[in-house]
Amino acid sequence: MKKYDHKKIEKKWAKDWEEKGIYKTSEDSDKEKFYILDMFPYPSGAGLHVGHPKGYIATDIFARVKRMKGFNVLHPMGWDAFGLPAENFALKNKEHPRTSTEKNIATFKEQLGKLGFSYDWDREINTTDPKFYKWTQWAFIQMFKKGLAYESYEPINWCPSCKTGLANEDLENGRCERCDSEIEKKPMRQWVLKITDYAERLLQDLDKLPNWDKSIKEMQRNWIGKSEGARIKFQIKDLEKEIEVFTTRPDTLFGATYMVLSPEHKLVEELKDQIKNWEEVEKYQKESQKKSEIDRLDLTKEKTGVQLKGISAINPAVVRSEGFRANNEEIPIFIADYVLSSYGTGAIMAVPAHDERDNEFAIKYNLPITQVISSQTDEENKVYTGDGELVNSAQFDGLSSEEAKQKITEFVGGKLTTNYRLQDWVFSRQRYWGEPIPIIHCEKCGAVPIPEEELPIELPDVKNYEPTGTGESPLAGIDEWVNTACPKCGGEGKRETNTMPQWAGSSWYYLRYIDPKNDKELISKDKDKYWSPVDFYVGGAEHATRHLIYARFWHKFLFDIGVLNYDEPFERLQHVGLILAEDGRKMSKRWGNVINPDEIVEIFGADSMRVYEMFMGPFSQSGSWSTNGLVGARRFLEKIWKISENLTKTSLQSKEVRPNISDRKCFRKEDSKSGEDLIRELHKTIKKVEEDIEEFKLNTAVSSMMKLVNVIEENPKPSVGQKKNISKESFEVFLKILAPFAPHITEEIWNQLGHTNSIHLEEWPKYDAKLAKDDTYMIAIQVNGKIRSEVEIKAGTSEKDLEKVVLADEKIQKWIGENKVKKTIYVENKLFSIVI
């Protein structure tokens, strides 16, 4: 018997497929299209580990099935190659990010090449390719022209010792991870995209996406964070200044007993001369800069704040209610870090009777707590955050919260508004390795976009990747590049030296695969019409909010300016769970627990790895790698190899016409004595595998095929001396459903069985619905919810007939005894329950 030599087989067929180009996508628009996409990888220097391909394997299986079902499939791959690691690598090793990136891509591509993926590499894209980022820059210019890109001073984390901006991830307890210096917030001129203009649509259109994971939609809803409320202005006493607050509870306005500004609020600076305890205030502002938003919002941490002494605000509702002027008309103003400048107006009215945080703060600083919504509990100082009937609210007493929200807002000249937690997107980085922002600054004309015909603005080479010390990008040091003419007036201009964030290219890359060579436009109308949207998008759950919201935003924008025909990019979305190392931690160089797929492919073969990764567990769940577990997948393939060996020995003499798989005759009874059972099992398996793949339950698809193989092995041989336990035709049907999972071994066996075409170009087998069902069932019999016996029935037995059999059952009679049967319940073909 020949050995299952995976190395030889896998190499042979990988070469063959490439030569024949069997996975090339066509533009044949008569066929129905299917666009299935993986989130493209960042080609890091570390290469692939066994976790990366999990999602790629699953989409590859799906793509292969769709091809077999006759779809024109687009299944491409590319590289998200701008980003910080390449730049840091360049800093250390003085190697241009372009060269290190190219090397990494080559490594990734070689590794992926061993895993049997059916990508159409003619459509490969790379975000760092000027031909690609020309269109990233083009899209930015369109946004600029529509007023969606603007400049603003935004705070960044600044390390005064490294003289560079830092990501939140590079911080450790508010200190620089590298040099341990304390971080400052430094305002930096930034380009910002007005994604908030799209907040409502991004939220509403989630309803158009029934085939997205519910949890991801929920996370996006919360990220967008819509809340209805009002903006209300509070006068500062004796001064010509106002504080505007956003509140979701204007109905509780009479209960506002103090106000809080975020420490960064610009009024604080403006009121410097009136604030008597300025030193204390300034100190608090500095302290709060060090805290992250997460710390500031932590409900378990004790609230802190400082009163702005010397000034106070007037509660507009109280002051306007004649005869109601109590001592709570004038209220103190605080700054406290539990109020964020990025949310609402950066200022709140505090209602300690009806808000948890305000309540905690009020108790700590001994501030009055005025109940204005009646609640069931009469407990003093108890927070009640629900709606209810107004009390202590002058002429509004007795109204419901809902009515009062509108009436009180009106009464004080406020405005009912909607607020979103979503913030505008800071879209510039003071880095080298990113897309140059195509803007020229002119003293006369301001920020001027570069004329479209001059795109792309290529990233120039720099001598030095070191931070400039001013926080500007290394590009700022290249005078001959920076200094240029203003495209509008021809006068002196300076190029924008900020680059785009790594998210830019990934916000629209999926469109480029559709039309990768188009030099005239981002995408041609016809191709967009045929291929869009992406039918199925698979990737990590860590992208649930940012990447997926950014991409939806760009897509909607491109739709609005007429580039695209539909306003949602991804029809179906599925997230992939991580593969952790055997020790349960993330795979990382740092822990020394990385498993390289090259080794696995070498020892066990790509097919075994593919089958194992799908079999590990539910696709979206993370789990630990186990090389032991992989052995099971390998054994499964070896069993199949063995069955095929027996087949080729004994059955090749029977020359068959190509079987018509929908014809039940092709599963011949002569398979064996129990051929009928085997045929049923085969049809059940086709059905199960097909349905499971559609639902992305790839683990149970594999297990059902394993079951079938066990049945084939157990199946008695038809006669002495003959080793065949399944007919060639039936086995070939099985091979076809296995082919998407294990493309190499199935192709090899298919070839050995005498076929000259590729199994991957075969049609997906159709199952016979009648044969995919059992003809007898075991019915469990319960008495008062406990299983007491079981009976076998033929399919189609009526409930009445079954009841007779059940009640005649000795064991059941014993359990019923003298009791009366109150009720019976029949679950078809499963269970019969008796209640006594």
Next chain:
RNA sequence: GCCCAGGUGGUGGAAUUGGUAUACACGCACGACUUAAAAUCGUGUCUCUAACGGGAUGCGGGUUCGACUCCCGCCCUGGGCACCA
């Protein structure tokens, strides 16, 4: 802390979505083959009990003839929290 997932044998997991809990696989034990080992094949493998039976799906309660599944309250683990990719 907030948002989103998840918790089932020694291990990864299955369970037609309220209907026989532990499919499939790994591991382990015993047996067959072998001079021997590996590989392969076969048998067994949640737990208590001599048995009849009983108990188990993170913990505590509830709804139901019936709960891994639904509801309430806890505990633990993972992902995200806006400059990681």
